[in-house]
Amino acid sequence: MDLPTLASDFEAFIQELPKVELHVHLEGSMQPATLLELARKHGVADVPGSLEEVRDWYLFRDFPHFIEVYLASVQTLVDEEDFALLAADAAARLAAQNVRYAEVHVSLYAHLMRGVSARTVFAGIEAARTEAERRHGIRLRWIPDFPGDYGVDKGEQTLDAVLAEGPESVVGFGVGGVEVPLGPMAELFARARAAGLHSLPHAGEIGGPERVGEALDLLRAERIGHGITCMRDYALVERLREEAVPLDVSPTSNLRTGAVAEIWEHPLPRMLEAGLVVTLNSDDPPMFGTDLTNEYRTAAQLGLGAEGLAALARNGVAASFLEEPAKRVLIAEIDTVLAGHTHTL
Template sequence: MELPTLASDVEAFIQELPKVELHVHLEGSMQPATLLELARKHGVADVPGSLEEVRDWYAFRDFAHFIEVYLASVHTLVDEEDFAVLTADVAARLAAQNVRYAEVHVSLYAHLMRGVPARTVFGGIEAARAEAERRHGIRLRWVPDFPGDYGVHTGEQTLDAVLAEGPESVVGFGMGGVEVPFAPMAELFGRARAAGLRSLPHAGENGGPERVREALDLLGADRIGHGIDSMRDPELVARLSEEAVPLDVSPTSNLRTGAVAQLWEHPLPRMVEAGLTVTLNSDDPPMFGTDLSNEYRTAAQLGLGAPGLAALARNGVAGSFLADSAKRVLITEIDTVLAGHAPNL
């Protein structure tokens, strides 16, 4: 089953719609040209030698291959300039899609384990963040994370580094990787929350609804990364709806990783119908062959009309950690764009 082609009026609406991105990975946003540039700079092996070859290599094959590409991107980041180059490109590409604000996951532990100090990571991304705000008007905030399946000690090292070196633009503490039981992480996330960081774990992409419950009950999750497995548990769905816990959903990512077999089977429409607070996100855009605008196209192809797309955009604003005054401004802009396009949609 193929998804329908969108009308030009819907495309125009999506492009003009002010957007917020709450689940996108910095390292997973590295474009092929940047990877090649940094690989050449540092003599990183096992990276194809031409841009055309790198682009072919980026094409998603399976999850193991995705991890190979992701780790290659990580290993090309060595000094502050590298992190600044990557961040500047990511910010410019987001701004070109009319993304006004983004909370970006940073694989901090992946750099710490290679001997790259946290101050190097933060120094580079902060310099580019400030310049991007001046140049493009986009605001970026950071969510350092660690792979939960590597053990709680990796999270402890990551949090220690964040508390020692993290700038004010760090808004949350995240956990990705394979979804293992979360009980060992409870004290760690309690410490992060006590320090003022928001709890932002990945849960319920393919680990079942029980991981989502644990994220809420044990980790005090402020938002859930993915969360699509929640639809397998009606009681959990009712709870998420009642508590209005945002679920940061990434349809193309879910397809690529095998969390859904076919894009048209994605539960996004059912999640919206069930009253869940769904936000739309791109996760690892170039490595999954997407970007945030494309995720809005996908949502439209899955049956959401312009009011539904605008609602997703509002959810992103509401679920963010922007100041209330900034949220009101963005929501007003979203409503204005919707009203302006309504006669043609």
């Protein structure tokens, strides 16, 4: 079943809408051309040798295959300049979509395990962050994370590195990878919270609703990456609604990793109808053949009107860790764009 094409006026509204991105991975933002450039630079043989082969490589069989490709591509990031290049390109592409602020996941352990220091990673991305704010006006913040299926000890190493080397622009701590029971990570996340980091785990993407419950109860999650399987548990949906815990949803990602079989089956509209706080995100844009603008387009094709898209944009602002004055300004801009298009939509 194909999704409907949007009218030009609706496309213009989506383009003009100020946006916030809360769930996008730095390493998953690597464009194919950059991947090839860095692979040649460092002699990495585990990635394809042409753009056409990279596009085929990004046709994921399932979620474990996606993780396999993701970790292979990470091998091309070695020195400070590599991280700066990647972050600068990601920031410019976000800014071109009228994204004003982004909280970007950084797969820090994937670098530590290869002998790349946290200092190298943070030096590169911080140089790009400050330049992007000067050049494009976009503000970036970082969420270091680790793959939960690697074990809690790897999370401890990651958090140690963050606390030793992380700049003030680090706002949270996360866990991703293949979903596993979160109980062993409770003390780790308690330590991260005690250090002033927000708890921002992935949960309920491929794993069941029990992972979402664990994220709430054991990790004291303030936002949850994905969370779509919560819709299988009525009591959990009621709790998420009552506690207004934001869920960072990425429809195209969920399709491409097999979390949903068809895009029109995505639970986004039902989540909103249930009163959940949903933000819209791109996750790993080039790997999934998308970007944040396209996610808004997809939400519209799933039945959301201009008011619904504006509400998603406001949710992103409200769920972010922007300062309150900046939030008020950005929400006012969203409302102004919506008002300016009301007569054409």
